[in-house]
Amino acid sequence: MKLNRPRGTRDFTPAETEKRRYIENRMRGTAEHWGYEEVKTPTFEHTELFTIKSGEAILDELYTFKDKGGRDIALRPELTAPVLRMYVNEMSVSPKPIRLYYFENCFRYERPQKGRFREFWQFGVELIGSDSAQAEAEVIALAAAMVSDTGIEANLHIGHLGVVRGLLHGLDAQMQAEAMRLMDKKDVDGLRMLLSDQPGLRDRLPALLDADIDEARSITDDAQPLEELQATLTLLDHYGIRYEVDFGIVRGLDYYTGMVFEMYAAGLGAQNQICGGGTYRLAQLFGGSETPSCGFGIGFDRVLEVCGIEPPHAPRVVVVYLPDVTEDAIRVSRRLRDDAGVRTTIDISGRKFGQQLKHADAIGADYAVIVGAKEVEAGMVTLRDMHTGGQEMIGLDDAVLRIMGDREGEDHPASHDESAFLDLP
């Protein structure tokens, strides 16, 4: 009986993996240019870490189990909590602010659909130790840069939880939660109905959904959140980032303290959000001292689904040889790998000459380097361009140069990206 992979998981073929690696490394490169350093945390944590952060309700969506020592363990559903836990455990005395990024798989037990899987990958950033306007603007600008680096046009919406929270202050907790939910859904009618006996709010809250920052001033009495937001937005203008003010972004969780933002891309159906973040305080929940922070997460799988970027083509070379010169052929393949640094394969199946070429074609080789008695005698190789069919007997050094020149002539981005790409294990 054939076994299939578990629901909501995926296999990635070589072509898909290559593309994922390439995009991943571009994003990595951007984060590093902004001075962020990569961290890794465990794939599983104590379940408590996530329930402390997000409440017991998330247990339904967690992969949990008891380990052999009876501990309650959960596969990580996200990385902000693990990274902040790590900060409290390992880095709380590091000089602030601390700039961290991560790229990891996460697990959520949810119904799979477009852009939603049970194992998915998140790229994220946490700027720990500051919630200044400068910090917020940097984090948002970095998110925008990462997304646009992948060739995606996304809409950036920025809001501030202080405004809604200030307005809802007098209501009981359940009403507040419901109002927040309706704000998030932009459900004007629902809001009016919910707040029908709250004349002070019934119109102001729905009005906030469409308000820009000036209009918001007339809706709320509390000027402070708006000033904070204005300071951040002013800096973002200097970063050259385009955004939309949206007080309907509520990101319901208690630990968000102020600015919140989301990015949306077309072409993803119901799961159109590719990035979400904001300013929060979590460290004290995990036993650290109160530490303002901000960060965001990018849904890597959704990015891949809409981004138009393809990895640069790296030439493929096949050494085609006759059985009586196997040793020479192996020597040639070593030179191609070591000196030219191109991906080089050589027949291991005992195929006949014609079939070796046929196979080279089938796997999409760009060049065949032909080694036979003639070549060995002349101390040369025959370099065949598999695309044009043209071929020429030349010295191995020339062949190496020719192939390397091809690689450098390809249309692909700046060298740092390429070297990062090639340095992968």
Add this chain to the structure above:
RNA sequence: GCUGGGGUAGGGUAGCUGGUCAUCCUAUGGGACUGUGGAUCCCACGACCCGGGUUCAAAUCCCGGCCCCGGCCCCA
């Protein structure tokens, strides 16, 4: 959790008002072809999602499950 559509070789499909050996294309391996690929021909390989029911007979009809693709809910 709710809901619509769907599961036939590795991929794509025909058959699906029950009845020869389940069709065709493609991919893969080999041969025709012992120094020149993409063509052609031949051979090989390989499937009815799982379980139960109805029936002399089930890929086909019925029930349940699993899975896939969407939508809702949720979304740290």
